Amino acid sequence: MAKQKRSKAEDPTTEEKIIEAACKVFTQKGYAATRTRDIAEEAGINLALLNYYFRSKEKLFQMIMAEKLQQLFSVIFPIINNSQLTLDKKIEALAENYIDLLIGNPELPLFVLSEIQANPEGFKDKIQVQKILKDSSLILQIRERNPDIEPVQFIVSLLGMTIFPFVAKQVLFPNEKIFRALMEDRKKLIAAWAKAMLKTK
């Protein structure tokens, strides 16, 4: 048996332990503020070992970030492009799935957004949200439903209502339990509000 390779019910591989630790520390403190020593300690291993598995802090970070971006987009993409779903269903699905994702990863949006802000060039190629949105069935459906509304404005509002509470969590919701309860309620609220918005003008 040459290498470690599992992660079924068994103990996590060293590599997995490092990734998990890196995930935690990076998302909490951001790239620049995390020290590889912190990650090593969190993973319960040695600093040298971290450089053995991943060649550098940078490489490790990019791995984590790619994973996070994947998480974020894999929720949106299938929904907005599913032409089988009505506009109302899309809105409901978006609010519900996104909030579920974010309840499990509250620091995700702030982490991703602030790293992009800190290093925009590094993401220029990897992210073209406008392109993705441009041709989505979601845009068409909004135009169809209410031609007076600029679809982008509506989508930004929908995303804002959904994501913002998590971005501002630390400031607005000191109590974790209350926060979770509010976010659960919020799924239906956002859907209802978004639909009301579509009827304006």
Added chain:
Amino acid sequence: MAKQKRSKAEDPTTEEKIIEAACKVFTQKGYAATRTRDIAEEAGINLALLNYYFRSKEKLFQMIMAEKLQQLFSVIFPIINNSQLTLDKKIEALAENYIDLLIGNPELPLFVLSEIQANPEGFKDKIQVQKILKDSSLILQIRERNPDIEPVQFIVSLLGMTIFPFVAKQVLFPNEKIFRALMEDRKKLIAAWAKAMLKTK
């Protein structure tokens, strides 16, 4: 003439130059990623001089951050507590004033929020938004208007619609000119949408 002290129509003081530079670099890259050398260079002065005026990177940062927090709150506070204003007027004023502020300082929210995330303890005392909101006339007016709506949920939506586009600017709006135009339109949109939301259920 003992010290430099002006900043009328004249050239900025060295101290002012440093603050301005620090402002720019800190908000762009975040505390951990900025090097005092960058600030010095941006200010067109020497590294040693920076430590002469402000004792340390930390001190300089706290100064900037206090200023930024001040900026953010000084817009909200007078509006939500002005019992002279009707609910509708409050909503309009909030959207309009906040967007105007943020057009002038697009990186402000992401900067503040991510620094708080990176170092929550440092802000525990300085920020109690819940307390400020709790007793505001805004909350009362929302309850009065529509008892079925949880005021906090509504306010978070209002703030989300307003602030989120700036938080996600880098990702969603590569074109600066289009962005500004959208944000100008958005003032009225948010007000209209928020009012529609208040009629639901």
Added chain:
DNA sequence: GTCTATACTACGATAGAC
């Protein structure tokens, strides 16, 4: 694969001349 020890670099901060 995992460790200890260490090389190398970058950064914040200070000393001291002007």
Added chain:
DNA sequence: GTCTATCGTAGTATAGAC
């Protein structure tokens, strides 16, 4: 007040034993 030069340290990364 402003500079040049430098110290001390913390952080990434590597060499080499086990």
